[in-house]
Amino acid sequence: MDTTIPKHDHLADPTGATLPFGSAAYRSFFRNHLAGKLNGNLYVLANLSLLVAIIAALALSIPKYEPYFLVLLPGYFMFVNGIEYVLHRYPMHHKTPGFMVVYEHVTTHHNFYANQDFYFEEPRDYYAAVLPYYIFIGLTVVIGSVSGVIYLGFGLANALFFALVAYSYYLTYELLHFTYHMPADSLMKKLPFINGLSRAHILHHQTKLMAHYNFNITFPIYDWLLGTSYKGPMPDSLPQAK
Ligand SMILES: [Zn+2]
Ligand SMILES: [Zn+2]
Numbered sequence: 216m217d218t219t220i221p222k223h224d225h226l227a228d229p230t231g232a233t234l235p236f237g238s239a240a241y242r243s244f245f246r247n248h249l250a251g252k253l254n255g256n257l258y259v260l261a262n263l264s265l266l267v268a269i270i271a272a273l274a275l276s277i278p279k280y281e282p283y284f285l286v287l288l289p290g291y292f293m294f295v296n297g298i299e300y301v302l303h304r305y306p307m308h309h310k311t312p313g314f315m316v317v318y319e320h321v322t323t324h325h326n327f328y329a330n331q332d333f334y335f336e337e338p339r340d341y342y343a344a345v346l347p348y349y350i351f352i353g354l355t356v357v358i359g360s361v362s363g364v365i366y367l368g369f370g371l372a373n374a375l376f377f378a379l380v381a382y383s384y385y386l387t388y389e390l391l392h393f394t395y396h397m398p399a400d401s402l403m404k405k406l407p408f409i410n411g412l413s414r415a416h417i418l419h420h421q422t423k424l425m426a427h428y429n430f431n432i433t434f435p436i437y438d439w440l441l442g443t444s445y446k447g448p449m450p451d452s453l454p455q456a457k
Pocket of ligand 2: 303320
């Protein structure tokens with residue numbers, strides 16, 4: 216039995232908020248009380264399958280791919296990259312009335328993956344990395360609303376193309392972010408592009424840095440534009456650059 220993990224009264228504190236932030240006790244609490252019942256591998260597979268199905272349905276429903284979509288694509292991409300940055304920099308890291316549900320990013324995700332404990336140890340840990348169903352629903356409402364505005368102004372094909380780009384970005388986010396939280400010696404992290412992005416995100420998971428640097432989780436364009444890329448040294452407790 217692991218005697219380093221103190222007993223915690225789940226009924227008195229159902230969120231684990233009184234446990235030390237980033238502690239082994241919180242990790243244990245999350246696994247036993249907050250992770251879903253479905254096997255973690257199936258949970259990830261179900262999430263990714265749903266996103267792939269939505270993307271395929273959207274791709275097939277666009278009546279005609281117009282040449283000007285090539286111009287729209289970077290515009291839509293920059294828009295969703297900016298949404299990622301703004302949501303992550305502000306309501307996900309600062310308690311904001313009306314957006315408290317996304318502050319779980321700190322109380323759950325950063326709490327579970329803190330400092331040198333940035334990696335998965337078992338499938339239940341995937342529940343602390345993949346966005347939960349209610350965030351999926353919220354993002355679907357946002358994507359649907361923006362698509363609705365585009366539909367009213369510019370027609371169905373443009374609106375469907377926006378939704379296609381947004382859900383493709385969402386899937387890319389889930390795949391990249393999942394990779395960042397793999398153990399440091401994972402094969403995926405040997406790929407140079409992935410390795411660089413992963414290091415930036417692991418730095419963001421340093422509790423002292425999290426509210427200040429590296430808010431883009433996929434492609435760090437707005438961090439670069441707005442000067443929030445972390446330029447300091449890698450902490451000694453983390454895997455160093457090779
Ligand atoms: Zn993360
Ligand atoms: Zn964060």
